[in-house]
Structure formats: structure tokens, C-alpha cells
Amino acid sequence: MTQSMTQSATPSSRPLAETRTRLQEIIRGRSFGRGEITLASGRKSDFYFNLKPTMLDAEGAALLAELTLDALAGEKIDYVGGLEMGAVPLAGAIAQLSFMRGTPIQAFFVRKKPKDHGAKLSVEGLAPGxxxxxxxxxxxEDVTTTGGSAIKAVDAVRDSGAEIVMVLTMVDRQEGAADTFREAGLDFRSLYKAAEFL
Structure with a gap:
């Protein structure tokens, strides 16, 4: 059995620090890169994070869900969700692991714009009623730069009558999001900071 397979066999049996280190290795290998890009905010950067290859990796998805649930321990959360597309695989993995741990948290996602047909929903994943x-x-959220995308999700969810406990991102690029959420009166946390990869 390879070392990678051994490591991924029982992720929850590892100490939290080891789990965090292993996930950082996966993000670095699958989701971090160098080279000039334009971010969703319009800013230019010489590094990027594309978390989808980590969120859709079997071990990566499990570890993201595990670290997220550990970060939410004691918060009495009913639902997790965020803006499509980044939050969709993340919310699903969190919901699944929460059920397996015996403390189910439901998941949903917010469309960037409501469908123009069918039920025309902006919040998806909820059953009728x-x-x-x-x-x-x-x-x-998978990666947060200025916080603008997460604020869109916050607004849609607040319009649905929910209480926003916090915004939790996997990677904070450290480019203004903390200020955005502080000004909005929102608790903001991250699993990793961009500086940990630079």
C-alpha cells in the first residue's frame, strides 16, 4: 500500500495538526499555482488557488469537511452553503461527514442569479416546504479575496430569514475580505491564509 493510500485510509484517526498539514500538501499540489492571473475581483495576481481539484479529490474532500466541522464545533449550525460553484462540493462533503458523525448539518447553495424557469429559486437544495x-x-467559500462573492450569498440567505453565524473560507487570500466582513458585522474565519503557501 502506498504512503498516500495509507494516509487517506483513516483521516479522522490523525491528530488535527497532521490532518491540516496533509490537506495543505494536497492544496499545494493540486490547487496552488504561480503565474499572472486576473481574479474575480478584477485584481491582478502572480499566484492563484483553484480549489476545485482539491474539493473533488477523494482525500481532499474528506479532509476539507473534517477540518471545517472541527472549526464549527460547538456552534450549533443548522445549514452550510454558499455561492455556486465553489461552495457546492464543499457544502455537500460537509453535510455528508456531519451525518456520518451523528450531528447532521444540512447543505444548500445560492445561485449567482435565479433560474429564469421552473421555481426560479436563488437558494437551492431545500425540499418543498x-x-x-x-x-x-x-x-x-473555497477561496476568498475581497469577500464580494460571499456577501452576495449572505444577502440571499438573510433574505430567506436565516441567521448568519459566520463566513468560513478554506483559503483567505488576505486581500481585504477580513475588512469587508468586519464592516458588515460578520464573523470571518479561514482554514488557511495565502501566506502559508507563499
């Missing part, structure tokens, strides 16, 4: 009203919600 299910509502976010009065529920404690964490907005999750």
Missing part, C-alpha cells in the same frame, strides 16, 4: 427562516447558517 423547507425553509432557512430562523436557522443558524454558515456561509462557506
Amino acid at each position: 423547507e425553509s432557512l427562516k430562523g436557522k443558524r447558517v454558515v456561509i462557506v
